[in-house]
Amino acid sequence: MTDLLQATSLAKKFGDHEVIKDVSFSVPRGTVTAIVGPSGSGKTTLLRGLNALERPDSGIVQIADVSVDFAKIRASRRGRLGSADRALLRRYQAHSGMVFQGHNLFPHRTALQNVTEGPIVVQRVPAAEATENARALLAKVGLADHADKFPYQLSGGQQQRVGIARALALEPDLLLFDEPTSALDPELVGEVLDVIRQLAKEGRTMVLVTHEIRFARDVADEVLFIDGGLVVERGRPRDVLDHPKHERTQAFLRRLL
Numbered sequence: 001m002t003d004l005l006q007a008t009s010l011a012k013k014f015g016d017h018e019v020i021k022d023v024s025f026s027v028p029r030g031t032v033t034a035i036v037g038p039s040g041s042g043k044t045t046l047l048r049g050l051n052a053l054e055r056p057d058s059g060i061v062q063i064a065d066v067s068v069d070f071a072k073i074r075a076s077r078r079g080r081l082g083s084a085d086r087a088l089l090r091r092y093q094a095h096s097g098m099v100f101q102g103h104n105l106f107p108h109r110t111a112l113q114n115v116t117e118g119p120i121v122v123q124r125v126p127a128a129e130a131t132e133n134a135r136a137l138l139a140k141v142g143l144a145d146h147a148d149k150f151p152y153q154l155s156g157g158q159q160q161r162v163g164i165a166r167a168l169a170l171e172p173d174l175l176l177f178d179e180p181t182s183a184l185d186p187e188l189v190g191e192v193l194d195v196i197r198q199l200a201k202e203g204r205t206m207v208l209v210t211h212e213i214r215f216a217r218d219v220a221d222e223v224l225f226i227d228g229g230l231v232v233e234r235g236r237p238r239d240v241l242d243h244p245k246h247e248r249t250q251a252f253l254r255r256l257l
């Protein structure tokens with residue numbers, strides 16, 4: 001299987017705090033990678049780094065045909081990037097779509113408008129075509145009848161499913177999920193996980209940060225256990241989650257029992 005994503009030696013500091021230390025991993029096309037680990041271990045920072053929402057200080061990530069060497073991307077003192085770097089990052093970011101923890105939909109737009117916004121504004125897709133695609137995507141996540149509702153008229157689980165449809169609308173090669181169920185009431189978690197499970201069955205390439213260990217075991221092809229900004233252990237879910245080799249992984253999983 002060819003790798004869709006290859007990350008090499010990613011590192012990120014906030015002030016003196018080294019949040020990501022030296023992380024390398026790859027994600028073959030059509031597979032699901034779950035990132036698990038204690039709170040504060042750097043999972044979200046790593047995921048946001050993959051999308052350059054939070055630029056790593058150094059390390060190289062290749063997604064599809066675009067490779068970014070983050071050590072070479074340096075802002076000027078005013079915090080501006082050069083136009084070549086900006087163009088490179090735009091091409092890079094176009095390969096992945098992010099689904100966030102909370103419901104960060106545009107509050108004054110309907111579900112449908114939230115999904116069409118990116119294609120129309122970013123990709124210049126004609127409105128009629130974007131609307132037709134968006135309706136199909138909302139149907140796919142079980143929201144065909146809710147297209148014209150505003151976020152406040154939807155439950156948290158429904159909003160999160162709109163967020164997934166919105167990410168899919170840009171047709172990214174790679175979907176990134178940042179704890180997509182952690183802000184939800186327990187009874188709404190299942191409907192969101194079901195949509196993600198369906199996407200996995202379709203062979204979408206996904207990386208997800210999750211606290212849902214059972215779900216990770218179920219859906220992931222590979223699990224990365226992160227602690228202290230390092231990949232402590234990686235492998236098949238049944239190895240990492242059921243027979244962890246490292247003491248830190250064992251301790252983390254014991255705390256969840």
Ligand code: ADP
Pocket residue numbers: 014019037038039040041042043044045046
């Ligand atoms: P996790 O997702 O595993 O809970 P995070 O990546 O959110 O971990 O955070 C890792 C560490 O980085 C934490 O100590 C957090 O406080 C710190 N951190 C995250 N984002 C920032 C930021 N923007 N500025 C300063 N520190 C941050």
